[in-house]
Amino acid sequence: MELRYLTSFLAIAEELHFGRAAARLHLAQPSLSQQLQRLERDIGVELVARTSHEVRLTAAGRAFEVEARRLLDATQRAVTVAREAASGRTGMISIGFNYPAGQRVLQPTLLRLAADYPGVSTTLWEARSGPQLSALTEGRLDVALVFAGPPSAQLRSQRVATIPLVAVVSRRHPWSARAEVPFRELADQPCVLFRREQSPAMHDAILAAADRCGIALTVSDEVDDSGATGIVVTTKPVVGFASAARGAHPPGHGLSAVRLVDPVPTVGMYAVWRPDPQPVVSAFLDCLEAAGPFVDRPPAAAATRPDPAGA
Structure with missing residues (x-):
């Protein structure tokens, strides 16, 4: 018929x-x-x-x-x-994001997506960069908002923002009353870092800044979780690290964020996706570009008490 x-x-x-x-x-x-x-x-x-x-x-x-x-x-x-x-006007998109992306990038982009493509539904997953990229490669995510570009030539990326990193210390630490600290002073401080597989770009940016200063960091602890970073920093006289977005939103964990200068360590934030994206992914990327530019700045004062460092 x-x-x-x-x-x-x-x-x-x-x-x-x-x-x-x-x-x-x-x-x-x-x-x-x-x-x-x-x-x-x-x-x-x-x-x-x-x-x-x-x-x-x-x-x-x-x-x-x-x-x-x-x-x-x-x-x-x-x-x-x-x-x-x-045309990308309907469908489902799965988006991964880290904490700074959630604070600076995702909300204005999703507002634009909802206005321009009301038929598109989203699922969101907050995770650090390493797990996001694994999920993207395995097909469990459509787009990842992460620190650093893709680890594979099989993935595509677009730089979204440059994110400053700050030092995180206990309020009992001598640095907690300072507005900023030259990076070279970390030579005299034990540090706690995320394991590299959790956030390779953040890990490498901190070590690269140390190299530029001609110092070697003393890494006393490595952790997999931002909560563990906070525990270590509040129980030991060590210095942790966080994105400026963490330092700008203090939930009252007894921590202080301190600007690092000369140099200011930074990481690039990227949108990463697989080649030959579905139309709905292209629609999201168009909205991401239209919603920018995105700017992240270090906290204005040392009194900030951020959530423990995260990627």
């Missing part, structure tokens, strides 16, 4: 006149009659009774009209949904 036969039948059902129905469909009347005959032959029942004086639907025709209209409406909806999905 061809859909055009249904369209022709519905025109006849509405007009109850073959001439008007044919004109409406821009068909010759004999062609319209042939389509009706083929439809009735396919179904095996008479749908339209026609005499020289009238055209009327049979009982079967009236019943068929209702379902035929539903079928054509459903077909049109399917076409619309397919076209919107192909």
